[in-house]
Amino acid sequence: MTAPKLAPDAAVRKAESRRGVFTAMPAAIYLLIFFCTPLLIIVAYSFGTRTATGSTRLSGWNFDSYERIIDDLVLGIVWRSFWLAGLTTILCLVVGYPFAYYLATRPARIRNILLVLVMIPFWTNGLIRIFAIRFLLGSDGPVSQASSSLGFGEFRILFTPTAVIIGMLYSYLTFMVLPLYVAIERLDWRLVEAARDLYANGGKAFRKVTWPLTRSGVIAGSILVFIPSFGSYVVPEILGGAKTLLLGSYIARQFGQARNWPFGAALSVVLIVAMLIAVVVNQRSAASELTGSSS
Amino acid sequence: MKTKFALLAILAMFAAACGDDGGTDAASAAADCEPGETDGDLSFYNWAEYMDPALIDQFEAEAGISVEYTEYESNEQMLAQIEAGAATYDLVVPSDYMVDTMRQENLLVPLNFDAIPNVANIGDEWTGPPFDPDNEFHVAYQWGTTGLGISYDAWAALGDEEPTWGWVFDPELSGQVAGGVAMLDDAPEAMSAALKYLGYSIGDVMTSGNEDAIREAGALLKETNDRLTKYDSVSYADDLVNGEVDVAHGWSGGFAASLFEADAYETHVYLIPKEGAVRWVDTMAIPTTVEAVCSAHAMMNFLLDAENGAALTNFVYYASPNEAAIPYILPEILEDPGIYPDAATMAKLEFIPQAGDLGLLIQDLFTEAKG
Numbered sequence: 001m002t003a004p005k006l007a008p009d010a011a012v013r014k015a016e017s018r019r020g021v022f023t024a025m026p027a028a029i030y031l032l033i034f035f036c037t038p039l040l041i042i043v044a045y046s047f048g049t050r051t052a053t054g055s056t057r058l059s060g061w062n063f064d065s066y067e068r069i070i071d072d073l074v075l076g077i078v079w080r081s082f083w084l085a086g087l088t089t090i091l092c093l094v095v096g097y098p099f100a101y102y103l104a105t106r107p108a109r110i111r112n113i114l115l116v117l118v119m120i121p122f123w124t125n126g127l128i129r130i131f132a133i134r135f136l137l138g139s140d141g142p143v144s145q146a147s148s149s150l151g152f153g154e155f156r157i158l159f160t161p162t163a164v165i166i167g168m169l170y171s172y173l174t175f176m177v178l179p180l181y182v183a184i185e186r187l188d189w190r191l192v193e194a195a196r197d198l199y200a201n202g203g204k205a206f207r208k209v210t211w212p213l214t215r216s217g218v219i220a221g222s223i224l225v226f227i228p229s230f231g232s233y234v235v236p237e238i239l240g241g242a243k244t245l246l247l248g249s250y251i252a253r254q255f256g257q258a259r260n261w262p263f264g265a266a267l268s269v270v271l272i273v274a275m276l277i278a279v280v281v282n283q284r285s286a287a288s289e290l291t292g293s294s295s
Numbered sequence: 296m297k298t299k300f301a302l303l304a305i306l307a308m309f310a311a312a313c314g315d316d317g318g319t320d321a322a323s324a325a326a327d328c329e330p331g332e333t334d335g336d337l338s339f340y341n342w343a344e345y346m347d348p349a350l351i352d353q354f355e356a357e358a359g360i361s362v363e364y365t366e367y368e369s370n371e372q373m374l375a376q377i378e379a380g381a382a383t384y385d386l387v388v389p390s391d392y393m394v395d396t397m398r399q400e401n402l403l404v405p406l407n408f409d410a411i412p413n414v415a416n417i418g419d420e421w422t423g424p425p426f427d428p429d430n431e432f433h434v435a436y437q438w439g440t441t442g443l444g445i446s447y448d449a450w451a452a453l454g455d456e457e458p459t460w461g462w463v464f465d466p467e468l469s470g471q472v473a474g475g476v477a478m479l480d481d482a483p484e485a486m487s488a489a490l491k492y493l494g495y496s497i498g499d500v501m502t503s504g505n506e507d508a509i510r511e512a513g514a515l516l517k518e519t520n521d522r523l524t525k526y527d528s529v530s531y532a533d534d535l536v537n538g539e540v541d542v543a544h545g546w547s548g549g550f551a552a553s554l555f556e557a558d559a560y561e562t563h564v565y566l567i568p569k570e571g572a573v574r575w576v577d578t579m580a581i582p583t584t585v586e587a588v589c590s591a592h593a594m595m596n597f598l599l600d601a602e603n604g605a606a607l608t609n610f611v612y613y614a615s616p617n618e619a620a621i622p623y624i625l626p627e628i629l630e631d632p633g634i635y636p637d638a639a640t641m642a643k644l645e646f647i648p649q650a651g652d653l654g655l656l657i658q659d660l661f662t663e664a665k666g
Contacts, residue, residue, distance in 0.1 A: 052651040053396045055378065073663055139474075139539055158539070159525045241525025242480050245665045256371045257482060258658040 039272075046265035054259030065266035074250075074267075081247035085230040088168040092176040092225045093218065095169065100180035100217075104187075115181070118174060130167060130238050137163050137239070159241030167235040172228065176221035183217025184210075219286055227275055247271065321404045321585045328410040328589035330596060331358070335587035337594055338363045340373060340384040342577065344552070345437070347610035354597050360590055377402050377582045384584050385591040390577050392483075394433045395426040395649035397580070403432040404581040410592040413599035416619035421576060425498070425648055433578035434595055435616035437607065439547040440636065440644060441484055441573040444532060444565045449474060449541035458566035460492035462542050464519055474541030475524030477531055482661035483647050483654075484573065485526075488544060489515045491570045501648045509653065513660030520664050536563055546575075547633055551612035565633035571643030576616065 047061040068074065103114050121129060135141055137158040147155040157163050187210065195205040233248035242249065247267070254264025328334075339351075343366040351362050365384075367373045370393040376382055377397070389397055397403045408414050414434055421435040443458060449472050453462065461468045462476065469476050478485055487497045489512035500508045524540050531545040532553035543550075550565035579598070581591045597603055605623030608615040614634050615624065628634055636644070650657055 050655075051400075052654075053399050053649065054654065055400050073659060077662075138537075140537065241477075241523075242527065243520065243523065243525060243665060245662055250662070253658070253662075255375075256369060258655070259371060259374075260655065260658070 042265045042268055045261050046269050048262045048265075050260050050262055056261040065260075065262040066270070068263055069266060069270060077245055077247055077250050080244065081230055084164070084168070084236075084246065085226050085232075087165065088172060088229040089176075089222050089226045091165065091169050092173050093222065096173055096176035096180055096221065097218075099173075100177045100184055103177070103181050104184040111185075118177060122174065126171065127234060130171070130234055133163075133167050133170060134158060134238055137166070158239065159243065161240065161244070164236050164240040164244075167239040168229055168232065171232075171235060172225045175224040175228070179220035179224065180214065180217040183214040183220075187213055216286065219282060223279060223282060227279075230275075231271060321581070321583065321588050325404060325407040325410070325581070325588045325592065328407055328592045330410050330412050331593050332410065332589045333358050333360050333587070333593050334589040336361045336363060337386065337587055337590040338365070338382075338384050339386045339594065340365050340367060340376070340382075341386075341388045342366065343368055345388065345577075345611055347606055350598070350603060350606055350610075353603075354594060357597070358590070358593055360587075362594075374402075377584055380584055382584065383586045384582055385587045386585075386594055387580055387582050388436055388577050389433075389580055391424065391426045391575055391646050392649040394578055394580060397582070398427060398432050399649075402583050404583060404585055404588065405431045406434070406581065406595075407592060410589065411596045411599065413596045413601075416599050416601060416604065416617045418616055418618040421616040424576070425646060427578075433580045434599060436577045436579050436598070437548075437611065437613040438574065438576040438616055439613045439634070440567055441479070441488070441544070441546055441575065442565060442567040442633070444535045444543045444545055444550045444563060446474065446535070446538075446541045446563050448562075450564070457569045460488055460568045460570050462568075463523075463544060464489065464492045464515055466522065469519075469522050469542075472541045474538060476522065477525050477527055477534055477540040477543040477545075478519075478523055479531065479544050479546075480526035480528045482658045483650065484544070485516055485661055485664075486512055486657050487573045487645075487647050489513075489519075491568070491572060494570065497573065497645045498648055501650055501653060504653060506653070506656065509656060509660065513657075513664060516661065516664035517666065520666055526665070533557075548611065548613040551631070551634060555612065567633070567636055567640050567644075569643075571645065573647055574641075574644035575646065577613075 044058065045056060046065055047063070049057045049060050049062065049064070051057055103111060103118070106114060136143055138144065139154060139156065139158065141158075143157065144155040147153065157166070191209050191213070192205050195209045196202075200208060231248040231251075232246065233252055236242070236244065236246050237249055245253075251264050251267050251271075254260045254267065258264075324334075337360060339362055341364065345366075346364070351364055355362055367376070370390050373387055373389065374393065374397065377384065377387065378400075394403070411434065417435055421438070422430055427433050443460075443462060445458075445462070452471055452473065453468060459465075459468070462472060463469055463478065478488070486509065490497050490500055490508065493508070493512060493515065495505075495508050495512070499505070525534075527534060527543075528545075531543045532549040534540050535543040535545075535550070536553045536557040536559045547565055550563075554560055554563055554565070579595050581588060585591060598607065599617060601617065601619035602623050604615050604617035604620035608617075608620065608628060609623075609625050612628065612634065614628075615621075621629065632640070
């Protein structure tokens, strides 16, 4: 007699899952057309052949483009990009954590105003904001003028690595602040109070309670900053004077000037796969940590 | 479902890569075009800021068709559009080496010169160039050089000597340029400048496949990298005029436009180094995506008219290959040695040939130079 009792349940579940498929359909179709298809085309091109005039022949499939990636020249560019992305992530974290902490600990009304203020720069196109920074750092810009009127002489920042770091920090800080803000705001402050009641000093309470409980925000923010900065193109080109070639510019160059689409496609594929692995590994470890701490 | 999409995608790709072979049809249609004849609205794909809008209006009024005018920023961008075959452009403006590339890839339609009688206005110098030796696919549009822009102050600091590529490549000279030096972010142009400084002929090195010379120039670029302020192919002239750099490697017309806009003739100047330099010519050509092949011929003929050609040069400040136009060109343009160099300088100018397989080596060396 248990079988007929289960049947309606199963039917309901089935109907529900069918409804789920239908509601997910538009998103799935969208992803298929505008994400999977271009991706497949990139993958196919990465196995193609470049002719002497620079067009791509989609035949005689080969791995030549992938073999070129282990060239010292290319690995040097990858390493430099990795280093810059890492530095950007760390700087964003160092600046962003106290920032987010401050935001999250304000009274609710002020917090919302501050949050809007954080997001306002996003209403302006990123490229325009980078050009604004370029103006600020230029030899005629306010920074240089202030320093020369104070007697420190002309200040040359534009087209140096320092300018690139400033631009990267500025561009990606928000991506770090927002996830951190969410994590810190959700924090149960009674736990911190309990730690203090048990004679933990401020530093220890932070290390033992606040930091572990907000680590999900740190990880999310770091991924959100690291991935775009690894492939960043605009900031090094405009603020760095294109003097050091980074991965994003190098890939763009393959599709433009160098007209080596198979190689550009291969670089993109490797970049995507590497990012995917990093994200999956990160999520796995985050998930195991979560289950580990709850048990 | 998924496999179907993948299949469709791959099919679409092949279609895009192979392109349709519309060239032969268009060529036979072109053979019937009469001078000034039109066969529908014209889609004109040209470089950004490279046209006097009044000329387009005038052509529309005279020909009785409308012109859809769109712009691109680089030869490669234009080429990608034509290769994809998605848009139907009737007329494009490829530079010299790009004519060669497009010709070899069968992306251009042979022209019917009976429909372009004004082609007689083009100077002999511009016919039968290395990139299209039989003059089948192009007519010259505008031309210019790649040299150095400099502030008069920096030039004075360098002792008002004859202009030289040493301002960029000689550490002793470039060290005297207080405001810094910028180079084009363009591998073939940077390589050509280095070759010229080393005393090579660009054409000889490229056509004979002299890799040693190219590597030598690559090493020079690498050595120079640390002393440069920046690489830039877009705002090089504005950077010069705004004082971000004191010496800038760049294209003649770009400097002319920036000097004009900022009224900086008193402070800055464009010069062609004594070792010689790159000259280039942009051309009009009909891509295989053409639909109105006669209209395209009519537009070419219109722009090669003496007065119209002069109007173009008077607007964009590049030199005109149109000899009949010279009486109508503003005297200040004709007298500007940065736009119209004297015969001795002209003799030292060279085209950058389509580098073929050497192109990848040049790109790699430039990448390496940037470190």
